[in-house]
Amino acid sequence: MITHHAGQRTDRPGADSGGTMILVTGATGTIGTEAVRLLAARGLPVRALVRDISRAPQDGSWRGAELAVGDFDRTDTLDAAARGADTLLLISPSVPAQEIAVIDSAVRQGVRHLVKITNHRATADSPVDRRRDHARIEAHLRASGLPFTLLAPNLLMQNLFLVAPAIRQTGEFAMSTGEGFFGMVDARDVSAAAAAVAAAPAGHAGRTYLLTGPELVGYADVAAELTRALGRAIAYRRLTPDRHRELMVRAGLPEAVAASNAQVFALIAEGDAAWRSEDVAALTGSAPRTLRAFVTDHADAFRAQG
Ligand SMILES: NC(=O)c1ccc[n+]([C@@H]2O[C@H](COP(=O)([O-])OP(=O)(O)OC[C@H]3O[C@@H](n4cnc5c(N)ncnc54)[C@H](OP(=O)(O)O)[C@@H]3O)[C@@H](O)[C@H]2O)c1
Missing domain, CATH: 3.90.25.10 (UDP-galactose 4-epimerase, domain 1)
Structure with a gap:
């Protein structure tokens, strides 16, 4: 894999990171951009999966983050991005085959905790197809054996x-x-909650948080x-x-x-x-x-x- 640091370039992903590496997918999207910024600002080792490097912020807000170029439809790029990552924050347009591919890569590469953005009303019998999609992905995640946390924004x-x-x-x-x-x-609060869980996932395994x-x-x-x-x-x-x-x-x-x-x-x-919950404040303070x-x-x- 070729990875890029903000401004410099390395082919040793995670090699010089001091702590546990957090991989963020969908990093250039609404929730992901701010999640990467918050994690990098805290000085935590973070790697942003981007499919187009020019979509990464150019304003220095991701300073310190690694960039991994990859595509949900290319397993080799997912494996390369997940290599050496301890925690994975899974954000995507939630196409089941794509998220399932990310989960499978995480398992293969020894990721220890996965945090997934999902839908509060995701059930296998939902009348809404995107909710059934999330339910299918959640079922795959449960069966994978990987410790995980679900975040369901309103x-x-x-x-x-x-x-x-x-x-x-x-x-x-x-x-x-x-x-x-x-x-x-506000998606910025979803990002903050996601960053808080990804930064210290151990206490959040098996939990679902409703973000409102x-x-x-x-x-x-x-x-x-x-x-x-x-x-x-x-x-x-x-x-x-x-x-x-x-x-x-x-x-x-x-x-x-x-x-x-x-x-x-x-x-x-x-x-x-x-529906409303106090989970954002509980997670972010x-x-x-x-x-x-x-x-x-x-x-x-x-x-x-x-
Ligand atoms: N919107 C809501 O009100 C709402 C509410 C509850 C839950 N959600 C959930 O939130 C999640 C979406 O989060 P979001 O709004 O932050 O997403 P978003 O802004 O739509 O961003 C999607 C991200 O996925 C990336 N991506 C798309 N296809 C890809 C591919 N083939 N390979 C690699 N990357 C790819 C995009 O990259 P590019 O920048 O290159 O396109 C972008 O970074 C979904 O699971 C949705 O169900 C949304």
Whole structure:
């Protein structure tokens, strides 16, 4: 494997690390980027699996982290990345064959603990395919014998960036969750919880943590917080699930993904995501960020141009 340190390059992965090596997959994604940053900032040996090295942050925020170039569809690259790692933080788009390949590599390479991002409602008989996918992966993980910890975030506040273009252009966003509430969590708090568990996994084996924000909110609250932060009226337009699915397909989402999203939104309207826990604070020592804090931090992303 060729690995890269921030700015320098080595072909001795983990050879000069002082402690246990933590491998983070999906490192360039929403949760992974911040998890790598936090682990590196604590001076912990961390290796980021990236499929495209140019997607790694160039601002020095990963200083001290190793980069391993790899792809979930190429077992040789997964084996190389997992070699010498003690702990693996598994983040991915959760395609079962890919996560199962990562788990199998971890077992082959002697990884001692795996931390997986999953879904709170992952069951084998879920009506939602991505939840059945997580359940399948969890079953494989249990059967592998590898000690593991599951982290189940509620809806990520960062999902709001998907509707940011509509908000900027039209002052409204459309959803099909009705008046359903959710324990929306800032991905930065998910990253912090994941980093805390990965840094000291022993006490967390066999545990599942539910990662939520501090309050239950709905999209009417999102609209109100955006209105407050932007000083401009932002409206939440309610759609039926069918209409929402049609619009998502028209916006370019594959039919199956749009159908699955619409199914989840309909469940949320019925209260499926109205759950909250204290696990973020218990793991990180800090209260999770509020929706107001998220909107304030990212107001520019939602502000009309010009
Ligand atoms: N969004 C939510 O509200 C929510 C709620 C609960 C749970 N979750 C779970 O959170 C997880 C997703 O986390 P996230 O939002 O941080 O993910 P994300 O932002 O979508 O990032 C996905 C990461 O996986 C990498 N990746 C994709 N295909 C790859 C491949 N073939 N080989 C190697 N790397 C690959 C991407 O790399 P590139 O940068 O190169 O594309 C990226 O780093 C999923 O398991 C999801 O079910 C999400």
